[in-house]
Amino acid sequence: MAALSINNVCKTYANGTDVLKGIDIAIEDGQFLILVGPSGCGKSTLLNMIAGLDDISSGDIEIGGKRVNDLSPKDRDIAMVFQSYALYPSMSVRKNISFGLEIRKMPQGEIDATVERVAQMLQMTHLLDRKPSQLSGGQRQRVAMGRALARNPSIFLFDEPLSNLDAKLRVEMRTEIKLMHQRLKSTIVYVTHDQIEAMTLGDRIAVMKDGIVQQFGSPQDIYDNPANLFVASFIGSPSMNFIPAQVVESAGVLGVKICDDQGCVILPLPHAQDKIKPWLGREVIFGIRPEQITDARTAYREGLPVMACHIDVIEPTGPDTLVFVSLNNTKVCCRTHPTEAKLPGHSMELVFDVSKAVLFDPTTEQRIA
Amino acid sequence: MAKHLTPGRIVLYAALLLMAIYYLLPLYVMLSTSVKTLDDIRGGNLIALPQSITLDAWSKAWSSACTGVECGGMKGFFWNSVKMAVPSVLISTLIGAVNGYVVSMWRFRGSDVLFTLLLVGCFIPFQVVLLPMARLLGELGIANTTSGLILVHVIYGLAFTTLFFRNFFVTIPDELVKAARIDGAGFWTIFLRILLPISGPIFMVCVIWQFTQIWNDFLFGVVFASGESQPITVALNNLVNTSTGVKEYNVDMAAAIIAALPTLFVYMVAGRYFVRGLTAGAVKG
Numbered sequence: 001m002a003a004l005s006i007n008n009v010c011k012t013y014a015n016g017t018d019v020l021k022g023i024d025i026a027i028e029d030g031q032f033l034i035l036v037g038p039s040g041c042g043k044s045t046l047l048n049m050i051a052g053l054d055d056i057s058s059g060d061i062e063i064g065g066k067r068v069n070d071l072s073p074k075d076r077d078i079a080m081v082f083q084s085y086a087l088y089p090s091m092s093v094r095k096n097i098s099f100g101l102e103i104r105k106m107p108q109g110e111i112d113a114t115v116e117r118v119a120q121m122l123q124m125t126h127l128l129d130r131k132p133s134q135l136s137g138g139q140r141q142r143v144a145m146g147r148a149l150a151r152n153p154s155i156f157l158f159d160e161p162l163s164n165l166d167a168k169l170r171v172e173m174r175t176e177i178k179l180m181h182q183r184l185k186s187t188i189v190y191v192t193h194d195q196i197e198a199m200t201l202g203d204r205i206a207v208m209k210d211g212i213v214q215q216f217g218s219p220q221d222i223y224d225n226p227a228n229l230f231v232a233s234f235i236g237s238p239s240m241n242f243i244p245a246q247v248v249e250s251a252g253v254l255g256v257k258i259c260d261d262q263g264c265v266i267l268p269l270p271h272a273q274d275k276i277k278p279w280l281g282r283e284v285i286f287g288i289r290p291e292q293i294t295d296a297r298t299a300y301r302e303g304l305p306v307m308a309c310h311i312d313v314i315e316p317t318g319p320d321t322l323v324f325v326s327l328n329n330t331k332v333c334c335r336t337h338p339t340e341a342k343l344p345g346h347s348m349e350l351v352f353d354v355s356k357a358v359l360f361d362p363t364t365e366q367r368i369a
Numbered sequence: 370m371a372k373h374l375t376p377g378r379i380v381l382y383a384a385l386l387l388m389a390i391y392y393l394l395p396l397y398v399m400l401s402t403s404v405k406t407l408d409d410i411r412g413g414n415l416i417a418l419p420q421s422i423t424l425d426a427w428s429k430a431w432s433s434a435c436t437g438v439e440c441g442g443m444k445g446f447f448w449n450s451v452k453m454a455v456p457s458v459l460i461s462t463l464i465g466a467v468n469g470y471v472v473s474m475w476r477f478r479g480s481d482v483l484f485t486l487l488l489v490g491c492f493i494p495f496q497v498v499l500l501p502m503a504r505l506l507g508e509l510g511i512a513n514t515t516s517g518l519i520l521v522h523v524i525y526g527l528a529f530t531t532l533f534f535r536n537f538f539v540t541i542p543d544e545l546v547k548a549a550r551i552d553g554a555g556f557w558t559i560f561l562r563i564l565l566p567i568s569g570p571i572f573m574v575c576v577i578w579q580f581t582q583i584w585n586d587f588l589f590g591v592v593f594a595s596g597e598s599q600p601i602t603v604a605l606n607n608l609v610n611t612s613t614g615v616k617e618y619n620v621d622m623a624a625a626i627i628a629a630l631p632t633l634f635v636y637m638v639a640g641r642y643f644v645r646g647l648t649a650g651a652v653k654g
Contacts (some may be wrong), residue, residue, distance in 0.1 A: 086548035100554075
């Protein structure tokens with residue numbers, strides 16, 4: 001049974017602005033859904049609508065098969081963790097966690113047991129009698145999660161919960177959230193603008209832009225098969241390279257022509273022959289991820305096209321060295337083994353793994369192949 | 370920390386000192402005159418120290434000075450003012466808190482317009498409302514009573530208290546209210562259990578502001594209350610202007626200080642919250 005289904009949901013503000021234009025998303029019980037997109041894409045609005053904090057202009061939202069459009073937030077069986085944590089400043093941690101339970105008239109004994117259980121689960125028993133102002137950012141985050149956990153709702157909603165934390169803590173909490181999900185098998189809707197959070201946490205990702213779901217799928221699927229230029233550029237770091245290139249034919253195989261200042265090669269695209277046939281002789285956008293352009297040692301596969309390129313800049317990251325070259329007058333990032341990378345100003349043989357390369361229509365920015 | 374006494378600083382301190390003296394001088398004159406005897410006042414000059422200190426003028430001002438034909442001192446009027454100011458301050462502050470809560474956290478269609486209209490209320494001069502208000506109080510049957518005066522002050526003060534609370538509440542993240550709504554709290558629960566406990570500073574601001582305004586008000590007092598129910602400001606005026614017998618400057622001064630003491634007291638007790646409350650929200654808790 002679908003834990004959450006969003007059917008053709010639209011949101012129009014009183015001044016006529018369309019924030020959401022027909023959103024369709026459904027997830028199963030226990031799935032971790034990520035709503036990801038740049039700011040202003042409508043992801044937080046959608047989350048607020050699931051929570052019941054924002055009205056739905058048209059369409060339906062169902063939680064556990066029940067239409068909840070007209071239910072108030074407290075009757076939707078949800079709990080939410082906010083970016084600012086939204087802890088009640090005048091209440092102790094214990095009170096913060098028990099507040100919602102008291103309002104729901106849970107017996108006191110049960111409340112105490114729940115608070116104790118949640119505090120132990122999140123290892124914050126020693127913090128129970130502190131006020132939020134006496135807690136660090138990470139601890140506040142933990143309390144906010146505890147407050148949601150105590151309610152044991154059918155869906156957890158997270159609104160950019162990690163973006164106020166410093167980088168190190170963010171990675172720790174990310175793992176913790178993932179662990180919690182694996183242990184509790186809870187259904188989670190998680191809003192973020194950080195594509196790494198999206199990739200690492202999600203079972204299903206909805207990439208949003210301008211009030212439209214650009215693509216909805218598993219993280220790997222979205223990474224490997226982006227539906228359009230926006231999704232391809234948004235997911236992945238460093239970002240996919242987009243090289244304007246002409247579709248040409250060589251030895252009966254269609255491919256794209258890639259040049260640098262020393263010469264040109266034709267990269268054959270055997271996996272996409274049918275789809276690019278209509279584009280023969282025309283300009284497309286050739287999309288290839290940094291890890292698919294690499295040194296011969298890392299590439300390990302035989303028979304891939306090779307091109308000697310002039311190196312502009314290198315950026316060592318530790319595990320890899322990013323090599324920047326200029327192809328078809330576009331800056332291209334390649335991920336190479338640190339010991340194989342040459343110095344700037346030198347030439348280096350780069351291997352193109354074109355099996356996962358994608359092509360986009362330069363005008364519509366939709367995927368061709 | 371030793372600051373160097375540069376010429377610039379000397380000039381600065383001198384200027385500050387001069388201004389402080391300038392502002393404190395009237396208070397000194399009032400205090401010293403109130404403890405002088407009438408002979409002392411007539412014989413010496415205004416600034417001179419009293420030759421002997423007597424509190425006769427104070428006790429006369431409090432209990433037996435004549436305000437018009439009555440000769441019961443300021444005592445009764447002082448309590449009139451207390452009976453008027455305390456409920457007015459509390460009621461207007463509480464309603465202002467609810468108003469501010471609604472216009473900041475529960476926006477509805479037209480709530481911005483409502484708030485703007487309330488703001489306009491801050492700029493309405495007293496004189497404009499005198500006649501309509503007098504008529505309204507007459508219709509309600511509470512003309513010339515303390516309750517009537519309380520109603521006037523509550524209505525007039527609402528614009529300010531709403532503004533104060535609204536400006537305080539907009540600095541509190543919406544997410545707090547959203548979290549409480551999801552937790553199942555309703556309108557009043559959120560207000561009473563989450564927002565009020567953190568509104569201490571702005572409460573103090575409102576109380577000080579309203580108390581000062583209402584206690585010191587003369588115009589509403591003189592128009593809407595008469596005789597027995599007059600507030601102290603009106604009584605003070607009557608006392609000073611009573612023209613039978615000799616002019617007792619020491620009694621006048623003592624009465625004036627009595628009339629000013631409560632606001633002074635409120636500011637001394639709660640003044641530090643005033644600054645804190647006005648800057649509240651500037652720093653995130």
